Amino acid sequence: MDLPSLTSLVIGAAVGIASGGVGAFIILKRMALVGDALSHVALPGIALALFYAIDPFWGVLIFLLAAAVIVWWLEGRTTLPADALVGLLFTTSLAVGVLTIPSDEIIHSLFGGFPTLSPLAFIITTGLAIAAAAMVLGFARQFLFRTITPDLARVHGVGRWFDLLLLALFALIVSLGIKLVGTLLMGALTIIPASIAKNITKTMKAFFTVSTLLGGFISVTGLFIAYAFSFLPGPSIILFGVGLFLISLVLPRRIHS
Amino acid sequence: MMDQNTILEVRDCAVVLDGQRLLSGVSFTVRKGEALAVIGPNGAGKTLLFKALLGLVPYSGTITWRPDLRIGYVPQKFPVDKTMPLTVREFFLLKSKRLWFPDQTFLDHLSHELSLVGLSQEVLERPVGELSGGQLQRLLIGWAMVDHPEVMLFDEPTAGIDVGFEETVYQLLQRLQKERGTTILLISHELNIVYRYADQVLCLNREMLCHGKPREVLHPQDLARLFGESSFYEHQKEAHS
Numbered sequence: 001m002d003l004p005s006l007t008s009l010v011i012g013a014a015v016g017i018a019s020g021g022v023g024a025f026i027i028l029k030r031m032a033l034v035g036d037a038l039s040h041v042a043l044p045g046i047a048l049a050l051f052y053a054i055d056p057f058w059g060v061l062i063f064l065l066a067a068a069v070i071v072w073w074l075e076g077r078t079t080l081p082a083d084a085l086v087g088l089l090f091t092t093s094l095a096v097g098v099l100t101i102p103s104d105e106i107i108h109s110l111f112g113g114f115p116t117l118s119p120l121a122f123i124i125t126t127g128l129a130i131a132a133a134a135m136v137l138g139f140a141r142q143f144l145f146r147t148i149t150p151d152l153a154r155v156h157g158v159g160r161w162f163d164l165l166l167l168a169l170f171a172l173i174v175s176l177g178i179k180l181v182g183t184l185l186m187g188a189l190t191i192i193p194a195s196i197a198k199n200i201t202k203t204m205k206a207f208f209t210v211s212t213l214l215g216g217f218i219s220v221t222g223l224f225i226a227y228a229f230s231f232l233p234g235p236s237i238i239l240f241g242v243g244l245f246l247i248s249l250v251l252p253r254r255i256h257s
Numbered sequence: 258m259m260d261q262n263t264i265l266e267v268r269d270c271a272v273v274l275d276g277q278r279l280l281s282g283v284s285f286t287v288r289k290g291e292a293l294a295v296i297g298p299n300g301a302g303k304t305l306l307f308k309a310l311l312g313l314v315p316y317s318g319t320i321t322w323r324p325d326l327r328i329g330y331v332p333q334k335f336p337v338d339k340t341m342p343l344t345v346r347e348f349f350l351l352k353s354k355r356l357w358f359p360d361q362t363f364l365d366h367l368s369h370e371l372s373l374v375g376l377s378q379e380v381l382e383r384p385v386g387e388l389s390g391g392q393l394q395r396l397l398i399g400w401a402m403v404d405h406p407e408v409m410l411f412d413e414p415t416a417g418i419d420v421g422f423e424e425t426v427y428q429l430l431q432r433l434q435k436e437r438g439t440t441i442l443l444i445s446h447e448l449n450i451v452y453r454y455a456d457q458v459l460c461l462n463r464e465m466l467c468h469g470k471p472r473e474v475l476h477p478q479d480l481a482r483l484f485g486e487s488s489f490y491e492h493q494k495e496a497h498s
Contacts, residue, residue, distance in 0.1 A: 028341065079275060141356040148343065148351070155311050155330050156352065198342060202384050205357060207342040253342075 004227040007122055008114050008180070012219040012233075014129035015177040016189065020197075020215020021136040022170050023190035024208050027198060028147045029166075034071055034083075036187030037090035039174045041067040043097020043183050046109050050101065055121065056109075060178050063093070064171035072164045097183070112182035112234030114227075129176050132169050133212070139165065140208065180219075182234040192241035193218060199248040218244065262288045263323065264408060264440045265310070270318035272302070272309050280305055283318075283465045287457070289407075292434055292441040294455035294471070296448070298484050301462045303444045304333055307410050310442070326408055329401035333412035333444070335393065339386040345396060346381040352404055367403065374399040375425060391422065398426065402433065408440045409433065415447075427454055448475070 003009075026035045042060040049059030070089065074082040101109055117125065136143070142162045145153040154160075170190065177186045197211035222237025229236075264287050271281040280302040287293050295303050309316040311330060322328075346367070350356050353363045368378045374395040380388070388396060394414070401409055411430070415423040427450060433439040445451055451458050452471050460467040460474070460483045467474040467483075 028338075137357075141351060141354075144343075144356070145351045148341070148348070149332075149335065151308075151311070151313055151332060152330060153351075154313055155328055198340065201342045202344070204343050204347045 004114065004223045007117060008223055008233070009220055011115065011117075011122070011125055011129070011176075011180060012223045012237075013216045014126045014133070015173065015180060016193075016219025016237075017212055017216040018129045018133040018136070018173045019177060019190040019219070020193035020212040021133050021208070022166070022173050023192075023194040023215065024197065024211040025136070025140075025143045025147060025166055026170060026190055027194035027211075028144070032191045032195075034086055035170060035174075035190055037086055038064065038067050038071065038171070039178070039183055039187035040090045040094040040097075042175065042178050042186075043109060044093050044100065045097075046105075046178075046183070047097055047100035050105060057121075057125075057175060057179070060183075061172065061175040064175050065168060067093075068167035068171040069164070072160075072167050075163065076160065094183075107232075108182070109178075110182050110184045111232045112178070112180050112185065114223075114233060115179040117179075125176055128172065132173050132176070136166075136169055144204065180223075180233055181237055182232075185234040185238045188238045189215070189219065189241070192238065192245055196241075196245050196248040199245075200251050200253055202253050214244070264289050264291075264326065265323070265442075266319075266321045267310070268319045268321075270306070270309060270316055270320055272305055272314055272316045274305075274314065279463065280309070280316075280461075281464050283459075283461070285457070285459055285465075285468050287440060287442065289440055290434060290438050291456045292430070292443060292454055293457045293459060294451040295442070295444045295459045295461060296446065296451060296483070297461035297466075301483075303461055304412055306461065307412055307442070307444065310410065322408075327404060327406040329404070329406035329409040331397050331401045331409070331411045331414055335397055337386050337388075337393065341384070341386050343385050344382055345385055345388070348385050348396070349381075349400060349403060352400070370399050370403045373402075373429060375422060395422070398429070402439075405437060406439065408442065411441065411443045413444050413446070415445075430454060448480075451475070 026032060041063045045059035045061070045063030046056040049056040067090070071086060074080060074085060098106065139162065142158045143166050145156070145158045146162050174186050174190065177189060181189050193214035194211040196214055197207050201207040201210055218241040219237055222240045223233055225231065225240055226233040226236035266286050268284050270283040272279050283306060285293070295306060297303050305314065308314045310320055311328070346364070347356070349367055350359050353359055367381065371378060371380065376392065376395050376399060380392065385393070385396070398414060415426050430441055430443070431454060434441055443455065455471055457469065458467070458471045458474060459465065462483055
């Protein structure tokens with residue numbers, strides 16, 4: 001039996017685990033749609049990187065970090081319709097991206113592909129994904145504090161900067177996964193594992209652990225499916241994840257620790 | 258300079274939000290171990306004053322806390338997502354440095370603090386979203402005092418609590434004050450509580466209307482100004498009962 005390349009599997013596992021971890025907080029913050037829309041900003045970044053003949057990852061990362069700062073800034077404003085602005089801004093960038101990316105690149109940009117990376121790029125991608133996942137774990141208490149009760153968090157010295165850090169980590173993880181899963185679907189990879197975990201767990205420890213492990217599992221299994229049936233990896237990963245989500249709806253919430 | 262016994266000094270504090278002046282001219286001092294009650298009608302800016310004290314809303318004027326003070330805050334409203342996978346124990350662990358692998362001394366201490374607010378130990382394993390309103394209120398009080406803060410701010414600590422427990426809460430406040438020397442700032446609408454427990458009272462209705470010892474400053478005419486003529490007789494009756 002043919003197998004997807006080891007490179008793809010390692011990247012898939014690392015990015016999947018990081019997505020599951022950061023997604024846990026995005027779901028708890030009820031920012032699933034913002035997170036999803038945020039990943040669309042990557043497209044003009046890809047276009048610009050292609051134009052200047054640099055690795056698209058850097059274009060994506062810069063655009064996503066900028067978008068993360070905008071979301072964070074809007075969150076702090078009570079007088080602006082933040083959801084509408086986010087929707088407008090991010091779909092605009094999707095439209096701009098689609099028009100500016102060369103047509104032979106567009107499908108992979110939107111829906112991902114099996115990445116062909118130089119050894120250095122492979123090490124950087126995997127290393128950054130692991131580092132991002134470790135940071136999410138390390139700052140979990142602060143992220144959770146801010147999610148549950150921003151006021152009490154602030155009183156206990158956990159300020160808004162942690163919201164920005166979470167969004168920045170989210171932007172980094174999405175940037176790392178975009179080659180594999182694509183800009184349209186990468187947001188979903190962060191949302192699906194946590195949504196499943198929320199359906200079946202009752203404690204934070206179980207929720208976070210299940211979400212993180214599921215991220216890796218869904219991503220790697222999706223890659224096998226894509227390879228076996230010659231599908232694009234992005235849609236395969238997402239559809240497999242959604243299948244698990246449907247199953248989780250009928251499972252009882254019983255995982256305690 | 259603040260003198261040694263001063264915990265909090267507020268000078269001419271004002272809050273303007275979205276162009277609206279919601280609070281102005283508030284000045285007072287709280288000394289160590291004192292209990293200060295803030296009273297006033299709905300929409301008077303009591304909660305807003307607390308938020309300014311805690312640095313949660315922008316304000317003008319000066320608010321000076323004694324440096325390195327541990328503060329406990331019991332908010333009036335605490336929206337809980339019913340589906341949040343979070344146990345009471347995990348909620349407490351937000352205050353410890355170790356969320357995933359808690360240390361045993363912290364956990365032992367938890368059950369002690371829980372018993373003070375009348376919650377049993379089995380509640381630790383329950384999801385926060387499944388608690389009743391009364392249990393949640395008790396939990397918030399227990400949560401605020403678990404690390405023995407030097408100052409506690411209570412925003413209507415007995416709202417949504419059964420009458421029997423109300424008495425327990427105020428006894429608890431007194432106990433904190435006596436045994437731990439905790440300084441207490443309290444928003445309350447119950448004047449009998451203010452008379453019995455507070456050393457100082459501060460009347461608010463968008464501006465500071467009175468400030469001092471309850472028996473000295475709470476004249477009927479002040480209460481009338483504060484709450485309006487219609488509610489004045491009722492409050493006077495309550496105060497005397």
